[in-house]
Amino acid sequence: MHEFILGGQRSGKSRCGESRAADWLARPGHRAVLLATALGGDDEMRARIQRHQADRAMRVPAMALDEVPRDLADALRRHSAPDCLVLVDCLTLWLTQWLMPLEGAPVEDATWLAVQADLDAALRVAPGPVVLVSNEIGLGLAPMSREARRYVDALGRLHQQVAARCPRVTLMVAGLEMAVKR
Secondary structure, three states: OOEEEEEOOOOOHHHHHHHHHHHHHOOOOOEEEEEEOOOOOOHHHHHHHHHHHHHHHHHOOOOEEEEOOOOHHHHHHHHOEOOEEEEEEOHHHHHHHHHOOOOOOOOOHHHHHHHHHHHHHHHHHOOOOEEEEEEOOOOOOOOOOHHHHHHHHHHHHHHHHHHHHOOEEEEEEOOEEEEEEO
């Protein structure tokens, strides 16, 4: 069963996703893989990624890792299997690679919509459980720049699409799980 886990910064959403993977791995014959979307564009982000990797290795040592900053739908197709839980962490950074990349120009709307549709198609046919993690950023003020407004709007639409596809949606607040959809 697919699940979408949303929350703010440091809300516990990644740990919640890791907990789902650990529970899955506790069953004989099950595998799990993390599709990590972050890129280390500066020293602080590289250190943050290393901390996440070390912490995750302690909490869920049997979970495999595939770093997928952009080609998420292809990676989901490649890894999804009835015996394999796929954890995507996170959609927020994945969208950043497309709309606000560290290098190069952002994609046009038509390209982004095709990429988003491809992820939806991959999620729809995934034979195993998929847990997707993302930041809920739409509860604050409207951003000042056109680029930031485009990003927030695109993330909100992506969240709606993923939430519609997942039978379970969980909102994390201060480390606490709130069932949004069951």
